[in-house]
Amino acid sequence: MICERGRVVAVEGDGLWVETVQQSSCASCSAQKGCGQGLMNSLHDGKRNQIKVSCRDDQHFNVGDEVDIAIPESALLGGAFLMYLLPLLTMLAGMGVFSRYFAADGMAALGAALGLAAGLVGVRAHSLFSSSVSRYTPTVLGLRGAGASTGAEQVVQVVEPPSPR
Numbered sequence: 001m002i003c004e005r006g007r008v009v010a011v012e013g014d015g016l017w018v019e020t021v022q023q024s025s026c027a028s029c030s031a032q033k034g035c036g037q038g039l040m041n042s043l044h045d046g047k048r049n050q051i052k053v054s055c056r057d058d059q060h061f062n063v064g065d066e067v068d069i070a071i072p073e074s075a076l077l078g079g080a081f082l083m084y085l086l087p088l089l090t091m092l093a094g095m096g097v098f099s100r101y102f103a104a105d106g107m108a109a110l111g112a113a114l115g116l117a118a119g120l121v122g123v124r125a126h127s128l129f130s131s132s133v134s135r136y137t138p139t140v141l142g143l144r145g146a147g148a149s150t151g152a153e154q155v156v157q158v159v160e161p162p163s164p165r
Contacts, residue, residue: 001070001072001073001141002070002071002072002076003068003069003070003141004020004068004069004070005020005066005067005069005144006018006019006020006051006067006068006069007019007064007065007066007067008061008062008063008064008065008066008067009050009063010063011061011062012052014054015052015053015054015055016052016053016055016061016140017051017053018050018051018052018053018067018069018138018140019049019050020049020050020051020069051138052137053069053137053138053139053140054134054137054138054140055139055140059140059143061140061143065143065144066143066144067140067141067142067143067144068141068142068143068144069138069139069140070138070139070141071137071139072135079130082123083123086119086122086123087116087119087120087122087123089119090115090116090118090122091112091113091115091116091119092112093115094111094112094113094114094115094118095109095111095112095115096111097111097115098110098111098112099111
């Protein structure tokens with residue numbers, strides 16, 4: 001499981017909206033000033049993302065609660081392969097088919113564009129299909145609370161995520 005900490009920004013009947021902050025690792029990078037990413041990250045404290053996560057019916061959360069959320073590694077890796085490879089492969093296939101049947105390079109470029117579009121439609125269709133599959137939905141692992149005197153955070157409640165189907 002890949003885990004991330006977030007803050008509840010909204011509570012709905014079938015889940016929570018959780019805001020996570022993407023932290024930059026620029027401080028530990030050896031490139032430091034030779035990279036434009038560090039300059040861009042210095043302009044703000046991190047990228048904020050809001051995602052909907054599922055939780056069990058017996059779990060109760062309030063807006064502002066700190067929670068741990070998780071998603072299986074296989075779901076993340078499979079999604080990344082699909083997102084990057086499907087459009088690339090359909091673009092190459094479209095270019096190959098059009099260049100085989102048409103002699104002009106412009107037609108090969110058109111085939112590549114049509115193949116890329118078909119791949120992007122395929123990614124979107126998979127996204128719509130998988131949005132209701134529990135395997136691809138992040139789940140709440142636990143609620144976080146403030147530590148007693150140090151201000152450090154500690155896990156207060158941990159629940160088992162639902163098993164993949």
